[in-house]
Amino acid sequence: MSGGLDRHIRDALLTAARTARRHAYAPYSRYAVGAAVLGDNEEVYAGANVENASYGLTICAERSAVAAAVAAGVHRLRAVAVVADGAPPLPCGACRQVLVEFMQPDAVVWVAGADPRSRVKQFRLGDLLPEAFRLDRRMGSRK
Numbered sequence: 001m002s003g004g005l006d007r008h009i010r011d012a013l014l015t016a017a018r019t020a021r022r023h024a025y026a027p028y029s030r031y032a033v034g035a036a037v038l039g040d041n042e043e044v045y046a047g048a049n050v051e052n053a054s055y056g057l058t059i060c061a062e063r064s065a066v067a068a069a070v071a072a073g074v075h076r077l078r079a080v081a082v083v084a085d086g087a088p089p090l091p092c093g094a095c096r097q098v099l100v101e102f103m104q105p106d107a108v109v110w111v112a113g114a115d116p117r118s119r120v121k122q123f124r125l126g127d128l129l130p131e132a133f134r135l136d137r138r139m140g141s142r143k
Contacts, residue, residue: 013081020046021083033084035061039074062095079108088112088121096129
């Protein structure tokens with residue numbers, strides 16, 4: 001596994017994402033998504049998508065999971081798993097940018113179907129969002 005993460009961690013994240021997916025609020029798209037992130041404290045934080053009649057206010061599962069980690073005081077994440085029905089769901093551009101805020105470019109991103117027997121794809125965050133926008137926190141300048 002990439003980044004020193006083993007199959008056990010991958011499976012734990014996928015299981016947490018699948019569980020969270022069951023709680024998604026997706027009455028408009030009917031596209032339930034679950035996500036789970038691994039904090040640098042080795043804890044798993046999960047989230048689901050939450051849709052809104054005003055579509056722009058919808059919260060993706062990935063951002064929901066990140067928010068759960070931040071609410072618990074965790075600001076460094078090591079990996080993320082995302083699950084949904086159908087083809088493995090890649091994080092949208094907004095979610096990729098949010099993940100970049102809390103993860104290193106070599107962090108692992110696993111995507112899979114909702115069915116535990118579905119194929120798991122693995123990516124590096126830096127490959128999904130090359131040349132990501134980052135602010136140098138000391139200088140306030142773009143890196």
